[in-house]
Amino acid sequence: MERDAQNAGRPAKGRSGVVVPERPKWHGRLAARLIWLVINGVAATLRWSWEDRSGLLLPGSEQRVIFAVWHNRLALCLPIYRHHIMRRLPGRRLAAITSASRDGGLLARVLELFGVMPVRGSSSRRGAAALRELTTAADLGYDLAVTPDGPRGPCYVVQSGVIAAAQLTGLPVLPVSYSYSWKKTLRSWDRFQIPLPFSRVVVIFGEPLYVPAEADEAGRERLRVDLERRLLALTRD
Numbered sequence: 552m553e554r555d556a557q558n559a560g561r562p563a564k565g566r567s568g569v570v571v572p573e574r575p576k577w578h579g580r581l582a583a584r585l586i587w588l589v590i591n592g593v594a595a596t597l598r599w600s601w602e603d604r605s606g607l608l609l610p611g612s613e614q615r616v617i618f619a620v621w622h623n624r625l626a627l628c629l630p631i632y633r634h635h636i637m638r639r640l641p642g643r644r645l646a647a648i649t650s651a652s653r654d655g656g657l658l659a660r661v662l663e664l665f666g667v668m669p670v671r672g673s674s675s676r677r678g679a680a681a682l683r684e685l686t687t688a689a690d691l692g693y694d695l696a697v698t699p700d701g702p703r704g705p706c707y708v709v710q711s712g713v714i715a716a717a718q719l720t721g722l723p724v725l726p727v728s729y730s731y732s733w734k735k736t737l738r739s740w741d742r743f744q745i746p747l748p749f750s751r752v753v754v755i756f757g758e759p760l761y762v763p764a765e766a767d768e769a770g771r772e773r774l775r776v777d778l779e780r781r782l783l784a785l786t787r788d
Contacts, residue, residue, distance in 0.1 A: 583660035622701035646688035723759035728785035
């Protein structure tokens with residue numbers, strides 16, 4: 552029983568030892584539908600303002616990017632992409648990474664309801680496979696989205712995966728953050744933020760970060776620190 556408890560919520564492994572991402576059961580799919588409805592309902596009441604410092608999201612732009620947003624700001628990522636990106640740049644598509652765990656399966660279903668392609672994996676499980684799938688999605692013309700401090704933190708500390716993805720795909724990393732006038736902050740590791748209805752939301756797209764294909768380990772670390780600095784500069788808690 553102790554082993555079962557330790558394994559609860561972890562992705563299953565096939566006979567070959569390959570991690571198989573967990574899919575939600577019927578109650579998980581129902582919960583995902585309810586989350587989708589709540590997000591859409593709250594987003595419809597919000598007052599939005601935008602600041603684009605990137606120059607990559609102008610009408611007619613064909614430059615695909617990797618959006619990097621803190622894990623505690625996941626609640627509005629999908630409405631932001633729909634309201635700001637897809638309305639100005641019709642035809643854009645998004646692939647987003649989520650963990651291979653049971654909770655990640657729930658989030659993956661929410662992504663699908665928003666028309667986003669989920670890529671299952673994290674730094675601790677199925678990371679290499681997820682990186683390959685992100686690269687394939689980029690080759691197919693998708694924008695990518697990652698939470699650089701997820702799925703387990705520490706909060707506001709960028710992990711190396713986003714830099715590796717940028718180096719492999721050749722896409723610039725676009726730091727994104729936003730703040731709410733009214734919100735509820737949970738007591739989770741990431742201090743997850745939930746916008747309250749009729750809140751004012753200020754969204755900032757920062758300057759893009761480019762990762763050269765020839766960057767070595769030291770160069771990638773400098774860029775990781777630089778991305779973390781840029782994201783923190785956009786963050787207002």
